[in-house]
Amino acid sequence: MKPIDSAKLDAIVAAAHRSARERGLGYRERALKMYPWVCGRCAREFTHSNLRELTVHHRNHNHQDNPPDGSNWELLCLYCHDNEHQRQIDLGNSMGLDDRIEPAKSNPFAGLGDLLKSRNTP
Numbered sequence: 001m002k003p004i005d006s007a008k009l010d011a012i013v014a015a016a017h018r019s020a021r022e023r024g025l026g027y028r029e030r031a032l033k034m035y036p037w038v039c040g041r042c043a044r045e046f047t048h049s050n051l052r053e054l055t056v057h058h059r060n061h062n063h064q065d066n067p068p069d070g071s072n073w074e075l076l077c078l079y080c081h082d083n084e085h086q087r088q089i090d091l092g093n094s095m096g097l098d099d100r101i102e103p104a105k106s107n108p109f110a111g112l113g114d115l116l117k118s119r120n121t122p
Helices: 006-025 027-034 078-094 112-118
Strands: 054-058 071-076
Touching: 006 078, 027 054, 027 071, 071 078
Parallel strands: none
Antiparallel strands: 054 071
């Protein structure tokens, strides 16, 4: 068995700590520390096991507007968050604002087929 390289192990641990600190500075992590883990619309409660289904919604729809007091955020479950954004799209369409809605510039599923193929290969 190969001896453990303690310098390499220390570097890995330091990188993990640095990454955790950087994640803690993001608006999602700040919002999760600030607000109870409950959807602001349907009142569904969340725990560590399903916390990934709780999202941060920007009330003014500007993702760059992240005040330290969290006044532009609300926690919404995936379903309520999708519903909120669909309502905004529908509102824009009913007001004749179709030109303001830009089409998607990327495909989030672009490499999914290749990823699934490589996963199913033994």
